[in-house]
Each structure stands twice: as structure tokens, then as C-alpha cells.
Amino acid sequence: MSKLLNRSLKKFIIYAALVLVFSIPAYYLTISMLLQYEFEEHHIVLSPEAGREDRYLIIVAVTLLTVLFFILLLGGFILLNRRVSGRMWQPFYRSLGQIKQFDLDRQETVVFEETDIEEFAELNRSLHKLITGNIAAYTQQKEFADNASHELQTPLAIIQSKLDLLLQTPSLTDEQYNIIEDANKALARVTRINKNLLLLTKIENSLFMDKEEIDLSGLLASTVNLFSGFSESRQLAVETHIRPNVKVMGNRILVEILLNNLLTNAIRYSPDNNPIVVRLSGKELMITNAGAVGLKQERLFKRFGGASSGSPGTGLGLALVKQICSRYGWRVIYSFDQSLHVFSVEF
Numbered sequence: 587m588s589k590l591l592n593r594s595l596k597k598f599i600i601y602a603a604l605v606l607v608f609s610i611p612a613y614y615l616t617i618s619m620l621l622q623y624e625f626e627e628h629h630i631v632l633s634p635e636a637g638r639e640d641r642y643l644i645i646v647a648v649t650l651l652t653v654l655f656f657i658l659l660l661g662g663f664i665l666l667n668r669r670v671s672g673r674m675w676q677p678f679y680r681s682l683g684q685i686k687q688f689d690l691d692r693q694e695t696v697v698f699e700e701t702d703i704e705e706f707a708e709l710n711r712s713l714h715k716l717i718t719g720n721i722a723a724y725t726q727q728k729e730f731a732d733n734a735s736h737e738l739q740t741p742l743a744i745i746q747s748k749l750d751l752l753l754q755t756p757s758l759t760d761e762q763y764n765i766i767e768d769a770n771k772a773l774a775r776v777t778r779i780n781k782n783l784l785l786l787t788k789i790e791n792s793l794f795m796d797k798e799e800i801d802l803s804g805l806l807a808s809t810v811n812l813f814s815g816f817s818e819s820r821q822l823a824v825e826t827h828i829r830p831n832v833k834v835m836g837n838r839i840l841v842e843i844l845l846n847n848l849l850t851n852a853i854r855y856s857p858d859n860n861p862i863v864v865r866l867s868g869k870e871l872m873i874t875n876a877g878a879v880g881l882k883q884e885r886l887f888k889r890f891g892g893a894s895s896g897s898p899g900t901g902l903g904l905a906l907v908k909q910i911c912s913r914y915g916w917r918v919i920y921s922f923d924q925s926l927h928v929f930s931v932e933f
Contacts, residue, residue: 599660606656677701681710688717695721738780745773782902789840789909800841803832806866809845817853817862827865834933836914844910847903848873848929855927872930880922887918907931 677699684696696717698710752758752766810826817824834841852862852875860876887908911918917932 598663602656602660606652609652674703677703677706678709681706681713685713736784738776742773742777742780746770746777749773779902782906785843786902786906786909789906789913796837797835798838800834800836800838801831802834802841802871803828803830803866805838805841806845806864806871809842809849810864813849813853820853820856821859822853822856823861825861825863827863829866829868832866832868834914840910840913844907844931847907848931851903851929852927870930870932872928874926874928876925877922877927878925881920881927883920886920 681698684698688694688696696714698714701707701710749766749770753763758766807826807828810824814824848871849862849864852873855877856862856875857877863872863874865872865874887904907918910916911931919930919932921928921930
């Protein structure tokens with residue numbers, strides 16, 4: 587039964603109970619007056635003891651009959667209400683179930699069942715129109731991002747080759763060299779953004795469907811070793827606590843990207859001469875690094891959520907981490923405690 591009908595039923599029961607309480611004295615007074623009229627009409631005189639006994643019997647009879655009819659009426663009303671409300675609200679709950687299962691990424695149109703209840707039929711029509719519009723808008727935005735990323739590859743490669751040719755010019759001054767280097771850095775960042783956008787597109791389009799059993803312990807250890815030069819240049823000591831033989835099912839390329847992005851994020855944003863702690867248990871990967879202030883969680887895993895003009899990253903690394911975790915049903919959690927950034931992935 588719906589919460590709305592439950593609330594109405596409770597109010598009805600309270601109202602019926604009040605009617606019952608006040609109806610008993612009313613019935614008693616009415617019956618007493620009728621009996622008194624009949625006694626006077628037929629000149630019947632009762633003794634005080636008999637009068638008290640009659641009044642007691644009247645009260646008991648009236649109370650029992652009133653309560654009995656009240657229980658029968660209330661029980662019948664509740665049973666009827668449950669049956670009627672159950673049938674009446676079935677279209678609503680079916681539509682609600684379909685909406686809960688709707689996933690915009692899959693872009694599957696929701697088809698609502700026909701109903702003869704006008705209010706629910708109108709609700710279904712409005713929901714279908716809203717969902718169809720959202721799917722169309724999402725598809726257009728996604729296609730634009732996909733096409734733009736693909737089309738940008740060629741001009742970016744051309745610009746890179748031209749800049750490399752300029753760097754080989756013999757008559758290049760120091761000022762010109764610095765300008766070209768700045769352009770190269772900006773171009774490299776744009777290229778990384780473009781590659782990450784293409785990778786996100788491939789993940790969303792389910793192009794990494796194959797799964798295999800991955801030795802996460804070994805893969806994590808080798809990834810930490812690959813980043814050792816990067817961390818040592820910043821005097822960052824990486825402490826590892828890796829449980830052996832931890833296995834996960836997934837695409838090896840995506841799992842490598844997840845580990846790379848989490849370690850890159852920790853090393854890039856850690857102050858110099860601070861430790862980075864990497865822990866792997868049977869069900870959780872946790873990476874901890876020092877920090878001054880916590881990150882904004884509402885934007886952390888969104889595309890370009892952490893990107894800024896002064897940021898060395900692309901703003902897509904954590905978005906990729908979130909997308910990969912969502913694909914495999916893993917949870918990625920961020921917290922900030924005692925001046926430490928903590929990223930954990932629960933398998």
C-alpha cells in the first residue's frame with residue numbers, strides 16, 4: 587500500500603475511533619429515553635435496583651454492539667482499501683521500476699505499459715517525452731565530443747611537426763626558442779586531453795569488453811616501480827603494503843590506466859619530501875599522500891572538475907578512474923583526514 591493511502595487510512599481510523607467514543611453515550615441516552623417513554627406509556631414502575639440493572643445492561647449491550655459493528659466496518663474498509671489501492675497503484679509502481687532501471691549511458695528508450703487510469707497515463711506520456719528528449723540531447727553532445735576528438739588528432743599532429751621543424755632552425759634566438767617551448771607545452775597538454783577524451787569515449791561505447799583474471803598485486807608493484815623515477819625526482823618516498831595474490835576480473839588496459847592515474851595524481855599533487863603510502867588488501871586499494879587542503883568532492887570525479895590554468899593535469903584522470911570503476915561495479919572514494927588525501931577503490 588502507498589504511503590499516501592496509509593496516511594489517509596490512519597486519519598480515517600482516528601476519526602472512526604472518535605465517532606465510536608462519542609456514539610456510545612449518544613446511543614445510551616437515546617435508548618434510555620425510549621425505554622423511559624415506554625415505561626411511562628404502559629405505567630410500568632421499576633425499583634431502584636432494577637433500574638440500575640437495566641441501565642447497566644443497556645450500556646453493555648450498546649457498547650458491545652457498537653464496537654462489533656465498528657470492527658466489522660473498519661476491517662471491511664481496510665481489506666477493500668488494500669485491494670483497490672493495490673490494483674490502482676500497480677501502473678505507478680511499474681513505471682517507477684522502469685525509471686529506476688533506466689541508464690542514460692545505455693540510451694535505451696523506456697516503454698511504459700498502457701493503463702486505463704488517466705492520471706498515470708498522462709504521467710507516463712510526460713516521462714516518455716522527458717526521457718526521449720534527454721537521450722537525444724545526450725547523444726548529440728556525445729557525438730559532438732567524439733567527432734571533435736577524432737578530427738583534432740590530425741591538426742594537432744601537424745602543429746607538433748611544424749613546431750619541431752621550427753626548433754631545428756639554425757638562426758633561432760633564445761626568445762624564439764622559449765616561445766616555441768611554451769607552445770609545445772600547451773600543445774602537449776591539449777594532445778593529452780584529446781587522447782583522454784577518446785579513451786573515455788571508447789570506455790562509454792563498451793570497446794573494452796574483454797575480461798581476464800588480473801594479478802593486481804603484481805601489476806601494482808610493477809606500476810609503482812615505473813613511477814619510481816618520477817617520485818624520486820621530487821624526494822617522495824613511496825611506501826608499499828601490497829598483499830600478494832590479489833586477483834580481479836577486468837580489462838588489463840583499463841586497470842593499468844586506473845593505477846597509473848591514481849599514482850600520477852598522488853605524486854603530482856604531493857608536497858616535496860613527503861611519503862606516499864600504497865596499500866592493497868584483498869578487497870581494497872588505498873593510496874594516501876600529504877596535502878594542505880581537501881579537494882571539492884562534488885567536482886572531483888567530473889570531467890575537467892579539477893582542471894585549471896595552473897594545473898599540470900588534464901582534468902580527466904580522475905574522471906577516467908570513476909568511469910573504469912563504474913564499469914566493473916567498484917567504488918572509488920575520496921576523503922581528507924589529518925592533512926592526508928586518501929583515494930580508495932573497493933573491489
